[in-house]
Amino acid sequence: MPELPEVELFRRYFNATALHQSIDRTQVLAPSLLVDASPQGLGRALKRNRFQSTSRHGKYLFAQLDTGKCLVLHFGMSGRLDYGKRDRGPPEYTRFSVRFESGYQLDYVAPRKLGRIALTDSPEAWVAQRQLGPDALAIGxxxxxxxxxxxxxxxxxxxxxxxxxxxxxxxxxxxxxxxxxxxxxxxxxxxxxxxxxxxxxxxxxxxxxxxxxxxxxxxxxxxxxxxxxxxxxxxxxxxxxxxxxxxxxxxxxxxxxxxxx
Missing domain, CATH: 1.10.8.50 (Helicase, Ruva Protein; domain 3)
Structure with missing residues (x-):
C-alpha cells in the first residue's frame, strides 16, 4: 500500500509533470472511486482550469486548482500516477485521467480499485472531517x-x-x-x-x-x-x-x- 513516502513521491511527480497546464477534459473509468462527486461534476470543475500547487497530508494528495478547489487523491492498496502523451493510450488499470491541451495526460492507475478521488474546497476541512491525526513528518x-x-x-x-x-x-x-x-x-x-x-x-x-x-x-x-x-x-x-x-x-x-x- 502506498504510505507517506510513496505519496510524497507522487506529489513531487505531480509537480514535475502536471502543474500550470490547461485541462482539456477528464475521464472517469471507475465512478465507484469518486467520493461525493459525479464524473460530470468532476469534469466541469477541472475543465479549462489549471493545477497551481500540491500538498500532502498523510496518505492524501491535494492538487490545488486556480479556482480554489482541490482535487483529492488517495491511492488505496496499489495506486500510482502515470504521465505521458495522450496518443500512447492509457496504462492498464487506469481509473481516472486528466487530459491537457498540450496533448499529454495524467493517469491515476489503481489495479485493485481501492483508492479515492474527490474535490474539496479546503484540504484542512477534508482532514478535519475524516478526523485524521497530524502528518507524521509535520509533528513535533x-x-x-x-x-x-x-x-x-x-x-x-x-x-x-x-x-x-x-x-x-x-x-x-x-x-x-x-x-x-x-x-x-x-x-x-x-x-x-x-x-x-x-x-x-x-x-x-x-x-x-x-x-x-x-x-x-x-x-x-x-x-x-x-x-x-x-x-x-x-x-x-x-x-x-x-x-x-x-x-x-x-x-x-x-x-x-x-x-x-
Missing amino acids: EEEFVHLAGGRRAGVKSWLMDQQSIAGIGNEYSDEILFHAGMHPQRKLTELRKSDFGRLFKKMRAVLQTAIDSDVDAEQLPRAFLLPHRHRDGRCPGCDVRLETVKVAGRTAWFCPKCQQR
Missing part, C-alpha cells in the same frame, strides 16, 4: 508523546492509526519499530519517555530516508528491514530469521533477537 516530539498519552494500544497499532498519526501503514510501522528495537506487540503503557523519544526520532528518520531513496529497495540502506520482509528473510543486523505476528489484523515482521518483547 512533544505532540507525538502527548498523542500517545493515556492510550492502551499496542505500539504498532497506534502508529498505523490514521486518527492518531497520518501516513504510516503496515510496512513502515514495521521498519520504524525495527530501528527503535521494539516488539510490534509492545504496549504504549510499557514505554518510558526515553522510548517515545527514540521512537519519534526513528519514525522521522525512516520516513525521510525512504523518500530520499525514492522508495527503491535497491537504494535503501542495507540496514533497512523492508527488503527482507518475506518468507525466509533474515535480519539485516544480526542475520536471525525474521518472524511474523498478527497485529490489528495485519502481518507484522520483526527480528526476535533485536526486538525482544
Whole structure:
C-alpha cells in the first residue's frame, strides 16, 4: 500500500509533470472511486482550469486548482500516477485521467480499485472531517508523546492509526519499530519517555530516508528491514530469521533477537 513516502513521491511527480497546464477534459473509468462527486461534476470543475500547487497530508494528495478547489487523491492498496502523451493510450488499470491541451495526460492507475478521488474546497476541512491525526513528518516530539498519552494500544497499532498519526501503514510501522528495537506487540503503557523519544526520532528518520531513496529497495540502506520482509528473510543486523505476528489484523515482521518483547 502506498504510505507517506510513496505519496510524497507522487506529489513531487505531480509537480514535475502536471502543474500550470490547461485541462482539456477528464475521464472517469471507475465512478465507484469518486467520493461525493459525479464524473460530470468532476469534469466541469477541472475543465479549462489549471493545477497551481500540491500538498500532502498523510496518505492524501491535494492538487490545488486556480479556482480554489482541490482535487483529492488517495491511492488505496496499489495506486500510482502515470504521465505521458495522450496518443500512447492509457496504462492498464487506469481509473481516472486528466487530459491537457498540450496533448499529454495524467493517469491515476489503481489495479485493485481501492483508492479515492474527490474535490474539496479546503484540504484542512477534508482532514478535519475524516478526523485524521497530524502528518507524521509535520509533528513535533512533544505532540507525538502527548498523542500517545493515556492510550492502551499496542505500539504498532497506534502508529498505523490514521486518527492518531497520518501516513504510516503496515510496512513502515514495521521498519520504524525495527530501528527503535521494539516488539510490534509492545504496549504504549510499557514505554518510558526515553522510548517515545527514540521512537519519534526513528519514525522521522525512516520516513525521510525512504523518500530520499525514492522508495527503491535497491537504494535503501542495507540496514533497512523492508527488503527482507518475506518468507525466509533474515535480519539485516544480526542475520536471525525474521518472524511474523498478527497485529490489528495485519502481518507484522520483526527480528526476535533485536526486538525482544
